[in-house]
Amino acid sequence: MNIFRNWFNQKQKYQPTPATTSSALLPKPEVSDLLSKGLPEIEQELRRIFGNTLDFYLDHLSVGKQPGLIVYLESMVNPKLISQEVVNKLTQAGQNYELTSVDKLKQFRREQLGGLMAKVIMDESEMVRDLLLGYVLIIIANVEAALVIRATTEEGRSITEPSTQTTIRGPKEGFVESLDTNITLIRKILHNPQLRFERYIVGKDTQTALAVCFINGIADGQVVEEVRRRIKDIQVSGVFDSGNIEEFITDKTITPFPTVYNTERPDSVAANLVEGKIAIITDGTPFVLLVPVTLPDFFQTTEDYAQPFLMASFIRVIRYVAFLISLVLPSLYLAVITYHIELIPTALLVNLMAQREGVPMPAAVEVLAMELTFEILREAGIRMPRAVGQTISIVGALVIGQAAVEAGIVSNTMVIVVALTAISNFVSPVYSFSVSSRLLRFVLILFASFLGLYGVLLGLVTMVAHLASLRSFGVPYLSPVAPLSIGAQKDVFIRLPIFTLKTRSPFSKVKRLIKQRNSQSPSPPEGDDLLS
């Protein structure tokens, strides 16, 4: 075990200790007090920092009689905005303002650029960072400050329906890759002044922006503080998806069960924020993380609350059943047909025996082979180019399904078992959760092949013990089932009408447990109907 642990937690000792703050990781101007130098020095220094990159634009311009520099990254700015706003305003400035000092510059910003995202900065390193984020930098000779105006281009995917968590009824908007757009999407749902976004920069080489989002007054301060701490502790070279962040902030790494929720749906994030959870939005990915999370959360969708509660409850039960099927069906089948023949009803046994007749492999090998085949098919289906999409279905259905049975390599029932398992696995509303049953299924099959039902039970007991040991930011993973809260059962396996859901789970670590104190069921007016 220790070998594994060392291998896991190995540190690169010979490296110098990483810098303490992320902004310090930026290329720092070598010359201090850069802004107090003359324009040629500033130009030289900026060109040194950015090198010969294609999209670096630097030009001389005059603001009134003052010579100046305009600098930006062509790839990050919107040229229309520059010609319309920046240049126009500067022309005015040249006529009406004598931009000879920092105060004058500030006054100009206040009077002419109010409302635009513009600021006057004195710090050189901030200058570089703003350039990278798509600001236009204007430096005027002999003024010890720079004016930055935001002119970010709006390149990126437009808002579409999410591709992973689709619903029939409910909002159809999905997150996109832009952090700002995503924040907008959440803010559009939660018109709450207590909604907070906090900005962090993570990734030594990517300088990715994160936003931690929570509702002040509902989310627990301690948990928020813990999220802040874990994010600040992240030492990583690049962040390309929220999955990278997830691995750094999760409570336990060696587990098939996710302890961080992820979603592509703004309404889901908003609903969870109202529940007191904390969202972490990562720039560059539509997947938003949510913590703390419990096992039942992975069986719920926002659509549950958009449907009549009877239907929602039924579907939720179906999801739990489907999870169990995808987890244990192959191993149960294997255990029963190889160890516990007496458990099968006689008529079914005759049926199964007739099908197994002539199958050359032991049932365990049959199960594993079919499950592996399915996993390969599934992976191929995701990775292959869209153009050859049909191939997989033909090869999968014909070759694996029909031919294998007809050739007598596998039995019909086995194909049914594997297919049912596979379909059940797709019922899970959150993709990252279905991974757990996918992995554990193989473990259970192994246990079943050695020990029969006893093995399956042993595996399940171990699994439940493991689940009970998991925590997500201090919240027990199995709550409110274990530890049990009868009151919170209204929204776990079934969903009662929304007006009955007055409190949050007592284990959910939120500041306000009461959600809606006075909600009550609708009561139509008594007496004659409204039409008369």
Add this chain to the structure above:
Amino acid sequence: MKRKVMILLLLTSLFLTGCWDRRELNEISMVSGMAVEQGEKKKYRMTVEVINPTAELNPAKGTSTTPAITYSMEGDALSQLRNKMDVGMSRRMVYSHMRIVYIDEKIARKGFLEFLDFLERDREIRDDFYMIVASGVPAKDALAITYPIQKAPSLKVHAQLQALARDWGGSPDVREADVINALTTEGIEPVAIAVGVQGDAEQGMSMDNEKSVEPNALLVVKGMGVFKKEKLLGYVSVTDTRNFMWIRNKLRFTSLLVPYKNNKFFSVRIFRSGTRINVDYQQGRPVISIKIKAEGRIDTAQFNSKLDDPKSYRELERQTKAEIEKQIKTTIHTVQKKFASDIFGFGLILYRQNPEQFAQVKKIGMTNLPEREYRWMCW
């Protein structure tokens, strides 16, 4: 450290116990029925019937191959033969789905305790198979009479007995557990289903039997065998079996034919009935009262009866009541006169109600009670 030990223990458990009783479905033979007879050289001859699953399942193939195969071996104990069957057959025998055990008449008359313990003790054999006495036919032959619907003979008999017990009450529905219960309990004697073969048993054992609309041979229920302790005394008819079920309060449905007048009958389909037996003790003798409450509807009336008149209903009710009384009385008389065996469990009821008096009555014997001490109530 704790974790290490736990993981080690888990791993070793795989190697220690794994796989030893693993049986692939295509490496077993499912035994569906068994027949026990007197052997010629040894004490017993055991015949097992195994199912040929492909033929049983697939009607198209079923015509070409036999749905079941039987094989007989002789030995001094059944347990010795249990796993020896592969002398003549293939694959490992699995007894957990055995539905039927036929006991030959000769062995039943001698007593079957000697091998009953094996059937009860074996870990694979269940205790809910039917105990059947093959009357007038070798048990081995009864095991092999084919039938076109349930092709394997034992499965057919099992379905047959279940349906008969449920819809008419003509089979006593005794499983092995019931026999053992009756044997080990004082105050009640065991019974067993009795079957015989109608037609030519030799022809019935061939696949050709399935091909004729009127089968050459059929396995039919003959009623039940009455035992005293573990020894068979004789048989009673299917109707008596129904009445026996009625007295034991196990009857679900039955049809009762009631004579009216002038060779005219009406019939009542009984769909709900309950029986309560009480044993009183009066003047040193037990008085047994049987109360039967039955509900039924008139199935047929071969005469012109005004069924819209409650009066005529009451008349029919009265007659039905009398018929039930007659039936029950006859059965009790037959059993007690002919066999003097307390299969109805009157002794058990007395024992439960009054154990001390039971000890006294036991000396006389429950079956020797004069008739007048049964009281009849019926409505």
